[in-house]
Amino acid sequence: MSRTIRVTVWNEYVHEREIPAIAAVYPEGIHGCIRRFLSREEDIAVTCVTLDMPHQGITRELLAGTDVLIWWSHARQEDVTDETVRLVREAVHAGMGLIALHSAHFSRIMRDLMGTTMTLHWRHGDSEKLWCIAPAHPIARGVPACIDLPAEEMYGEPFDIPRPDDIVFLGWFASGHVFRSGMTFIRGMGRIFYFQPGHEEAPVYEQPEIQRIITNAVRWAAPVCRLDGPPDNVAE
Amino acid sequence: MSRTIRVTVWNEYVHEREIPAIAAVYPEGIHGCIRRFLSREEDIAVTCVTLDMPHQGITRELLAGTDVLIWWSHARQEDVTDETVRLVREAVHAGMGLIALHSAHFSRIMRDLMGTTMTLHWRHGDSEKLWCIAPAHPIARGVPACIDLPAEEMYGEPFDIPRPDDIVFLGWFASGHVFRSGMTFIRGMGRIFYFQPGHEEAPVYEQPEIQRIITNAVRWAAPVCRLDGPPDNVAE
C-alpha cells in the first residue's frame, strides 16, 4: 500500500509558449504546475513530457514505468501520431491509469478508448460551480460539496460519451449549461478519470480543491493489476 | 404492441384545495391536468385516485389493473399508511411501472424502494433549464435538448439516491444548483422513472414538452413482464 505511484504528466505545451497571457498564468507550463502540487505528496513521483520531445514524449519504456498518465491537449490533438495513440492505448489496456484533463476529452486517445465522437457544446468566458454528486467516491475524499471556478470555459451537454461508470462531479455554468465534469471509466485493466476543469486562460490548477481532486484521482487510477501487455484471447 | 396502457394517477390533492393560488394553477388538481393530456393518447387509459378516498385510493384490485402508477405527493407524505406502501411496493415488484413526480422523491414508497434517505437541497422561487443528456433513451423521444421552466422550485445536489440505471435529464437552476432531474430504476419487475419538475405553484405540467416526457415515460414504464405477486425464492 505504501509504494510510490509513478505519474507521467504529458502536456501539449503549446499555448503556454505561444500566448503571453497564458504564459503568465502557467509560467512553468500546465505540466509544471501539476508536477509542483503532486510532488508534495510522499507517495507520488512525477515525470513530465511534452509533445515537442522525441517520439512526442511517449515511448514504450516510459509507459512501462508509468502508473498513471495525466494528459492535457488542445491545439494539436490531430498531430498526435498513430504510434503514440497505440502505445498509450495498449498501456491503458494493460493497466496504466489515465487522467484526461479538460480539452483532452477530444484527444485521439480518448476518442479511441471511448468509441464515441466526444462532441459537446462550448463557449469561452464563463464561470462554473463544480458540484460533487458522489461524496462516497475515493476521488471526492476531502472535497467540498461545491467548488467555485470564477473563470472557466463552458463545456455543455449533450456530451457524446459512453455511459460512465461513476459520475463524481457535475458542472453548473453561469450561461445556463450543465456538464458531467468528472467521470470514471475502465478500459481493459486501465482506470480512467476524465475531469473537465482546466481551461488554459485561468489558473484553475492552482486552486487547492482542484489539486485535491487530481491527487485523489492519481491514487484512484493507480493500477490494481498490471499486465505485460493488453489482455489476449485464451484458447482452453 | 397496440394494447392499451392502463394508468392510475394518485394525487395527494391537498395544496390545490387548500391554497387558492395553487387552485388557480391546477383547477382540476394536478391529477386532472395529467389525466387530460394523457387521455389524448390512443393507447393510454387513465384513472385518478386521491389520498382522501377510502383506503387512500389504493387497493390490491386497483393496482392489479394498473400498468403504470403516477404518484404526486408533498404535504402528507407521512400520512400514507404502511398498508398503502406495502401494496404499491408489491405491485412494483410484480411489474407495475411507477412514475414519481417532483416531491414524491420523498414519498414513503420511494424511500422504501430506493433504500436511501432521498434528501437534497431545496429552495423556492427559482427557475430551471432541463437538459436532456440521453437523447437515445425512449423517454427522450421527440424532446428538445433544453426545456425552460421559468418558475420551478430548486432541487439541488447532493441528492442521496442509489446510482440510477439511466440519467435522462439534468436540471440547471438559476440559483447555482444542478440536479439529476430525470432518472430510471428497476426494482423487481417494476420500471421506475423519477422526474423532478412539477412544483405546485407553477403550471409546469401544462408545458407540452413536459407532457411529452411524462407520456414517453408511461410507455417506457409499462410492464415487460407482470407476475401475480412479487418474485419469490425457488428451491431447486
Next chain:
Amino acid sequence: MSRTIRVTVWNEYVHEREIPAIAAVYPEGIHGCIRRFLSREEDIAVTCVTLDMPHQGITRELLAGTDVLIWWSHARQEDVTDETVRLVREAVHAGMGLIALHSAHFSRIMRDLMGTTMTLHWRHGDSEKLWCIAPAHPIARGVPACIDLPAEEMYGEPFDIPRPDDIVFLGWFASGHVFRSGMTFIRGMGRIFYFQPGHEEAPVYEQPEIQRIITNAVRWAAPVCRLDGPPDNVAE
C-alpha cells in the same frame, strides 16, 4: 409506433460456403435464416448483404435506410476495410441500431465502438445454458428464465469489454465457464446489443427462443432519434 423497422443483415458468409457441415446447418446462410424468422414480423422488413458484394455490401445509402444492422463475422474480421468500419461507426453514432452476433464481438466495428480488446476465453464443443437476469428488460419480453443450447462454442470470462449498460443474459457452460452473453451499450445515438450465441456449427438461430430474443432486440435497437450524421461540436 407502427412504422416498419428496416433491418439489414450483414453476414460474412464464408463458413457456410466453404464447409459442407456448416452449409448443412445453414443452407441459406446465417443471414438467410435470420431473414426468414424476422420476415414473419409485420413491423420488420429485412435486407441481406454479404462481405463478397461490392463495397463489402456496405454503402452510405444502404445504412441511411437501415434502422438496425445485424452483423455476423468470424473468419474474415480483418478483411473488413477502414471505409466499411467508418461508415458503420458513423451510422451508429447517428442513431442506427447494431446487433453484433457471436464472434462479431471481435469485429473491427465492435472493437472500434467499445475501445477495449474484446478478448475472452474460448473452446469448441461445449453446451450452454442461457440465463435471463433482467426479466424486466424489453429484450427479455416473453423469453424463458433459462434456454438450453445443446451445442455451442464456449466464450468465457474474463471478457475485456467496457461496463455494459444492461446485462440481460448470462451464459453457463458445461466446461465450467460463465459469460456475459447478452449486453447493451449506447454509442452516440446508436443502441447496441451484443449477443453471444450463434456458433456456426449448430442451428442455434433456428431455436424459437433465440429468434424471440433477436426479434426483441431489433425493436429495442430501433432508433429513438436519427441524426443526419454523427453528433458534432456546437459553439454557443
Next chain:
Amino acid sequence: MSRTIRVTVWNEYVHEREIPAIAAVYPEGIHGCIRRFLSREEDIAVTCVTLDMPHQGITRELLAGTDVLIWWSHARQEDVTDETVRLVREAVHAGMGLIALHSAHFSRIMRDLMGTTMTLHWRHGDSEKLWCIAPAHPIARGVPACIDLPAEEMYGEPFDIPRPDDIVFLGWFASGHVFRSGMTFIRGMGRIFYFQPGHEEAPVYEQPEIQRIITNAVRWAAPVCRLDGPPDNVAE
C-alpha cells in the same frame, strides 16, 4: 492512508452452536474464523458481536466506532429487530461500510437497503467456480481469475436485486446455475459489498483466496466520508 480500519463482525451464531457438523467446520464460529484472518492485517482491528448479546450486539456507540460491519445471518433473519435494522441502516447512510455474506442477502438490513425482494433460486449440495469479471476492481487485487469451491450451496439467477454498481464475481454452479456472486452498491455515504460464498457446512472462509477477497473488501468499504448521521435535507 495508514489509519486502522475498525471492523465489527456480526454473526447470528446459531448453526455453529446447534449442529455438531457445523461446529466442526467453524469451532470458533464463523465470526471467529473471520476475526482470525482479518487480525493478521496490520491495518485492521476486529471486534465480534452475536445475535444473543444484549441489544442483539448492536448499539449506536458500537456502530459509531465501526468503519466496516461484516454481517452473516441465516436462521434468525426475522428475529432481528426494527431497532437493530434502523441503527445499522443509519450508520450505513452516514458512511459505515457493510459486507453482507452469503445468506445475509436476505437479512432485513439488506432488503431494507436494496428495496427489492432479494429472492433467488437455491439448492444444497453443489459446487462452485467463482470467476472474477472485474480484474481492475480493488476487491479483485491479487485474486485469481477462477476460484474452486468444492462444496457450496447453489444460489442462482434470477436474483431480484437492484442493478449493482460493480459486478466483481460471477458464480458457476455444477448444477447448471449462474449467479452474480460479488457486487457493490452505495447507499447514502455507505459502501456495500455483497459476497455469495460462505454456506456454513463447508470451510469456505478458510480458503486463502476467499480471505483475500474479504480483506480487500474491508479496505474498499472503509468510509471515504463519515457523517454524524444520515444525510439530511438542506433549505438554501
